[in-house]
Structure formats: structure tokens, C-alpha cells
Amino acid sequence: MAADEEIAVDVVVIGLGPGGEHVASRLATAGLDVVGVEERLVGGECPYYGCVPSKMMVAAAHTLAEARRVPDFAGAAQVQPDWSPVAQRIRDEATDDWDDAVAVKRLEDAGARFVRGRGQLAGPGRVEVGGTTYVAAKGVVLNTGTAPAAPPIEGLADTPYWTNRDAVRLTELPGSVIVLGGGAIGCEFAQVFARFGVRVTVVEVADRLLAAEEPEASAALEKAFAAEGIQVLAGVEVGSVRHADGSFTLDLGDQEVSADKLLVAAGRRTNLVDLGLEAAGLDPDATSLETDERMRAGDRLWAIGDITGRGAFTHVSMYQAAVVVRDILGEDGPWADYRAVPRVTFTAPEVAAVGMTEHQARESGLDPATATGDLGTRGWLARDEGLIKLVANPAEDVLVGASVVGSTGGEVMSMLATAIHARVPLPTLRSMHFAYPTSHRAVESALAGFGGSGV
Numbered sequence: 001m002a003a004d005e006e007i008a009v010d011v012v013v014i015g016l017g018p019g020g021e022h023v024a025s026r027l028a029t030a031g032l033d034v035v036g037v038e039e040r041l042v043g044g045e046c047p048y049y050g051c052v053p054s055k056m057m058v059a060a061a062h063t064l065a066e067a068r069r070v071p072d073f074a075g076a077a078q079v080q081p082d083w084s085p086v087a088q089r090i091r092d093e094a095t096d097d098w099d100d101a102v103a104v105k106r107l108e109d110a111g112a113r114f115v116r117g118r119g120q121l122a123g124p125g126r127v128e129v130g131g132t133t134y135v136a137a138k139g140v141v142l143n144t145g146t147a148p149a150a151p152p153i154e155g156l157a158d159t160p161y162w163t164n165r166d167a168v169r170l171t172e173l174p175g176s177v178i179v180l181g182g183g184a185i186g187c188e189f190a191q192v193f194a195r196f197g198v199r200v201t202v203v204e205v206a207d208r209l210l211a212a213e214e215p216e217a218s219a220a221l222e223k224a225f226a227a228e229g230i231q232v233l234a235g236v237e238v239g240s241v242r243h244a245d246g247s248f249t250l251d252l253g254d255q256e257v258s259a260d261k262l263l264v265a266a267g268r269r270t271n272l273v274d275l276g277l278e279a280a281g282l283d284p285d286a287t288s289l290e291t292d293e294r295m296r297a298g299d300r301l302w303a304i305g306d307i308t309g310r311g312a313f314t315h316v317s318m319y320q321a322a323v324v325v326r327d328i329l330g331e332d333g334p335w336a337d338y339r340a341v342p343r344v345t346f347t348a349p350e351v352a353a354v355g356m357t358e359h360q361a362r363e364s365g366l367d368p369a370t371a372t373g374d375l376g377t378r379g380w381l382a383r384d385e386g387l388i389k390l391v392a393n394p395a396e397d398v399l400v401g402a403s404v405v406g407s408t409g410g411e412v413m414s415m416l417a418t419a420i421h422a423r424v425p426l427p428t429l430r431s432m433h434f435a436y437p438t439s440h441r442a443v444e445s446a447l448a449g450f451g452g453s454g455v
């Protein structure tokens with residue numbers, strides 16, 4: 001193809017994470033001339049380095065933990081952890097050995113053109129990839145996602161530390177690991193490794209794990225981590241990192257911690273640098289893109305996924321993708337609404353939440369009421385500890401947030417997501433039937449904490 005060639009198309013999608021792939025294939029199926037541009041792997045972080053491989057690890061670690069409970073409940077079991085089936089499943093079943101040929105074919109079968117390369121905005125509706133300029137009559141969709149970020153700690157950049165992209169490719173586990181970062185990603189990896197016999201220390205700058213979630217959720221997870229022998233050092237400052245003689249050492253001021261490996265899970269940076277944002281009239285230094293309810297970020301420009309700062313989750317990327325498809329095809333809404341965005345940290349216990357925390361509700365100007373309950377009915381059944389915290393707006397008598405911590409936290413949370421999304425009045429929720437003995441029955445006892453009449 002000649003350099004500086006111009007090709008007229010309908011839509012260009014830059015970055016094919018879960019949402020971008022969906023937009024490209026849906027619009028192509030609808031008959032539009034679509035070009036999808038991806039510099040790494042079609043599907044993005046989720047299938048190759050994020051959700052899918054990490055949840056395969058979680059499922060394996062959970063199986064070990066369940067087997068270890070046999071002596072308490074049902075006799076005897078001998079547990080010998082082995083990482084090789086986990087590594088093999090991730091390579092063969094999840095990632096095709098980090099090969100996206102199947103995803104590329106799926107996209108092309110839908111009728112889209114695929115271009116491997118780095119896309120750059122070159123003006124409204126214009127995208128440059130390797131010397132070719134695509135001129136998109138309808139516009140451009142950005143779905144460039146995030147990459148692992150490393151905090152500016154002295155010495156860190158010179159060490160062979162791991163990120164999630166290394167952790168999911170491990171074929172064997174080390175004897176010990178420091179996980180730098182006690183957010184969702186760090187906590188999931190930490191518990192997986194510990195359950196496979198690795199000595200794990202989590203180092204977190206904030207004063208608790210999962211600092212964005214309810215304090216009660218953090219406390220429950222910290223208790224579970226302590227019971228599994230995972231050391232948590234929260235509220236510490238990392239002065240420097242050094243790597244010598246096959247070992248990492250973190251200087252935390254009044255103490256040092258060392259381990260064979262260091263996994264940095266301390267946040268993500270958005271892939272917006274050198275994207276040509278200025279050519280589209282946007283701030284080239286932006287760390288996220290502001291979008292309206294139709295995900296429009298500028299003239300003939302849409303943005304979806306992690307770069308919108310509305311929750312770095314696959315389900316948010318897919319939700320926004322559906323909005324963009326409707327907008328481009330001239331269909332009616334619904335348009336984007338973020339009151340009931342759910343999120344789950346897949347630790348044991350799972351930490352699930354939807355909507356606002358109590359703190360966020362106060363920050364948003366509400367005067368919230370809260371109520372809590374424990375997973376009572378299921379506790380005696382399987383010695384399952386957990387809690388529910390509800391955040392209500394008394395002025396409207398509806399829930400605005402909920403957290404569920406427990407082995408089925410993510411599933412129980414779903415009914416609360418429905419309640420928040422549909423603004424179900426609290427009296428209506430209280431008048432429901434709750435099956436016995438399920439975990440979600442604890443929602444009923446939590447609701448009772450608000451007072452008022454129930455059944």
C-alpha cells in the first residue's frame with residue numbers, strides 16, 4: 001500500500017478491547033464499512049492478561065481452599081498444589097498462547113477490516129496507521145484502554161518486577177512474593193499465590209486493602225487474609241526498591257521487606273499518550289476523556305472503556321459499546337447511566353459493590369442512611385462469614401449503594417444492583433420473599449436495619 005494513501009470508510013475503531021471489538025463487529029454486521037485498528041491483541045487486556053486468566057487462577061485457588069475444608073466437614077483429603085494445570089489452562093483455553101487469530105477471524109467474518117498497528121488521530125474523523133490515513137464519514141471510536149502503571153519509587157524502574165502481564169504467564173511459582181498494591185488486582189493475585197503455598201506480603205500505601213470500598217469490606221478481607229497467613233502492610237510509604245542476589249527488598253522506613261519476586265499492581269495508566277488527541281481538539285495531556293451520555297468525546301469522536309474513567313471493568317466497556325452502536329446506527333437509547341455500576345473483587349470472601357459507598361454518598365451531597373447485616377442464614381450452613389452494607393437516600397426512600405462481602409458476594413449483589421438501577425422503593429424491597437436458606441436472604445435482615453414496615 002502506498003504511503004500517505006487515503007481510504008474512505010464509515011467508522012474507525014482505535015483499540016480493540018472488549019468494547020471496541022464489539023462496536024467494530026456490530027457496526028460491520030449492520031452493513032457499515034468499519035476498520036478496526038489494534039496494535040497488540042484483539043480483545044484487549046481482559047481475555048489475555050486480565051479478567052479471564054486471573055479468574056482461572058482464582059477458580060483453581062478456590063478449589064484448593066475448598067479441599068482444605070474437607071477435614072472440618074466431611075472426612076479427609078490430601079491437597080498438593082500444582083501450578084502446571086493452571087498455567088496450561090490459561091495458555092490453551094484462555095489465551096491460545098497469547099494469539100488472537102480466532103478473534104481477528106471473528107471480526108473479519110463479521111465484515112470488518114482489521115489493521116494491525118498503532119492508530120493515531122489526524123483530525124476529526126481521520127486516523128493514521130502506518131502511513132495510511134482512514135477518513136471516517138461517521139467518525140472514530142476510541143477504545144485504547146490501559147497499561148500497568150509503576151509508581152515513581154526510587155530504584156523500582158531498574159528492577160525486573162512483574163506486572164499482571166507477567167503474572168498470568170507464570171509457569172511456576174516463586175517461594176515468596178511481595179504484591180505492591182492492595183487494590184482489586186493485587187488482592188486477587190495475593191490470595192491465589194498464597195493458596196498455592198507462596199509466602200505473600202501485600203504492601204499498600206493507603207491505610208487499608210480495597211481502599212475505595214467500604215471500610216467494613218476492607219476489614220473483612222484483611223481478617224480473611226490474616227487467617228490464610230498473608231501479611232498485609234497497609235499505611236506504609238515505600239522509600240525505595242532494590243534487587244540483588246535474586247531477591248527484592250522494599251525499604252518502608254522503619255522496616256524492610258524482602259521476597260523472591262515483586263508484583264506491582266499499583267494502578268493503571270490510560271493509553272492516551274501520543275494518540276493525537278490535539279488533532280481532535282482535545283487536551284493531549286488528558287488522563288481520561290470526558291464523554292456525554294452517548295459516549296461522544298468530540299466532533300465525530302466517541303470514547304469507551306477504561307479511558308472514560310467510569311469504572312475500569314469489562315462490563316462498563318461493553319455497556320458503553322452498546323450505547324455507541326445505538327448512537328451511530330441512529331437508534332434510540334437508553335443512553336449511559338452510571339448510578340448502578342457493579343464491581344467485584346474475586347477474593348475469598350468476594351467483595352462486591354454497586355453504586356455509591358457511604359463516603360461517596362456523603363461526598364455527593366446526600367445525607368445517607370446505612371444498614372448492615374451479616375450472612376446469617378448461610379453462616380451456620382457452610383461457616384461462611386460475610387456482611388451486607390446498604391446505603392439509602394432517605395429523601396427518596398431508595399438504595400443508592402450496596403456492598404456484599406461473602407463467598408457469593410457478586411451474585412447476591414446483583415439483586416441490589418437491580419434495586420438501585422430501577423429505583424425500587426425500600427418498602428417494596430422489604431415486602432419481597434427471600435428464599436431460605438440462601439445468602440441473599442441476608443438482604444432482608446439488612447433492610448430491616450432501616451426500620452419501617454416489612455412483611
Ligand SMILES: Cc1cc2nc3c(=O)[nH]c(=O)nc-3n(C[C@H](O)[C@H](O)[C@H](O)COP(=O)(O)OP(=O)(O)OC[C@H]3O[C@@H](n4cnc5c(N)ncnc54)[C@H](O)[C@@H]3O)c2cc1C
Nearest residue numbers: 015017039044045046050119145146305306312313314317
Ligand atoms: C489482572 C486484571 C484483572 C481484571 N479483572 C477484571 C474482572 O474480573 N472484571 C472486569 O470487569 N474487569 C477486570 N479487569 C479490567 C478489564 O480488563 C478492563 O476493564 C477491560 O479490558 C476493558 O478495557 P478497555 O475496553 O478499556 O480496553 P483494553 O482491554 O485495555 O484494550 C485496549 C486495547 O487498545 C489497544 N491500543 C491502545 N492504544 C492503541 C493505539 N493507539 N492503536 C491501536 N491499538 C491501541 C491495546 O493494545 C489494547 O488491546 C481486570 C484487569 C486486570 C489487569
